[in-house]
Amino acid sequence: MLVLDAGNALFRSRDSGEAPDAKARAELLLSQLDAQGTAAMAVGTRDLVLGVDFLKKGTKKAKLKLLSANLVDDKGTPFFPASLVTDVGGVKVGVVGVSPATAQPVAAAPPVKGRPTPMMKGLPVEPAVAAEAKRLREQEKVDLVVVLAAVPYDEALRVAERVEGVDFVVQSHEGRGQGIAQRQAFATLIPPGDRGRQLAKLELGLDGPGRFTDITEQNRARQNLGIVENNLAKAKERLAAEKDAAKKASYEQAVAGLEARRAALKKVAEGSATGAARTHLLSYIQLGSDVPADPAVQKLVERIEPPGSAAH
Template sequence: MLLVDSGNALFKAPMPGEPKEKERASLVLEQMEALGTTAMAVGWRDLTLGVDFLTRGAKGRKMKLLSANLVDAGGKPLFPASTVVTVGGLKFGLVGVSPEGPVANAKGVVGKPPVPAAIAEARRLRQKEKVDVVVVLAAVPYLEAIKLSQEAGDSMDFILQSHESRPPGMAQRNDFASLVPSGERGRHLARLELSVDGPGAFADLDEATRAEQNLRIIDSNLQQARESLAVAKDEQTRKTWQATIENFEARRKGLVTQTEASKQGLKRTHRLSYVLLGSEFEEDPELKQRVERIQPPGSASH
């Protein structure tokens, strides 16, 4: 298993002011390390108390802080752009990107345009490091992540996005790479299961299942439309039903192509699911006490 974080994990807001925010961020960093997190992208809500606080908190930990586009006042990169790890016999290249523009709480720190930075580093990992899978941890706005998925070509496989506290959703493939929402404020664990047996883009196994379900719905609607056409009397009504049938048939053709393609020995597949971290999970008494010292039950911050 490879555990990663797409950023914005440490603070509730990009500006300081929350009670005991230092203690909370330090505890989150400690627990991410204890869980075995390999890497985290640096997002706005990780820089609430500045770069120095973040780098001190991560010092000596195995977890890597990544950003291919954050630079200091002199244009020097503040964090490694990527890291390479081998898991389950596969070589993964992990790239981190941060939002574009100046960082409010870090004087002189600027995020360069994330899309070209991510693509350049992903291509380097493909060509120089010969990685099997490239994952971009994208702590950037959703629209920026969509732009990245549209312009990246085959340089990357997955883009895990975090910025606006978006809820869980489906993987979205705009070209080669799949854009994956990573869950909201640590309340969900996104699980991405991969099967890799050759090159090419990853196919979504759940997408094939949804296509089969939609095909059954279309077939039912198509049958009803044909029955309505058969009993229609006036010409205008018949034209309307004929147009409806043609529309259903076109959609059915696309779904058939999609379901047939999913049955032809795909080389690479993925399946996305989420685990809601709710009350059904047993609490760790010691950790609960530490959390409640920082965020007492009943307080505004709890």
């Protein structure tokens, strides 16, 4: 199992850094992400509220790696590693992190009177991801590339559509909540849930080469195939019994359309639409009241958000 976070996890909003509990809350989240075995997290806008140095200090002794392939200082030097390579059950996985692009340099830390404010810039997302994915494939020889995209949805969608060498893009930025896996030209876009309310679970079958096939898509295809075959049988019966030439031609057209639809559904149901031997299944674990809290962690939370407080 590989535990990842797509970023934007640490602060409630971009302007919440002045809240009395903001720093303690972010520190607790970082420590718990590490304690729960999170291997990597992308650096998003809502993680940078207290600046780059706050993030680096908070993960200095952690196994958790903060990733950003495109976040650089005013000299063009990256603040964080672009990627992480890890072995998961004998599968070599490359994980790339990416942050939002910025048109101009922005502050890399809250302003402090009497000190110059360090600056940072988010380079264009697609080229940064493409370069790192290519490096991981060619130099690291990874079996799988996952992009943690702490960027707006449209930007993550373009990565999935245009960047070769990527298998999955896990997107966070707007808090879109849970959804379905969206297959694009090169990669599949995964919504990870919203603000810790859900845990997205992506199960992979790696029995061969090729693109990944969505198991839920195959299941839907099997269900639809039964409906189409039933309708096809009825259409053929009506065609055989019809004497009127005009109506007969209409039934022939309907039969041809249903046969084409049946052939397409069979390909998907049998997993042969793309020749892929690899599969994925996305589901969600809802983190509601039915999931018991860890008592030790709960005590830490209640120090910051006491029971009965507005934030609790």
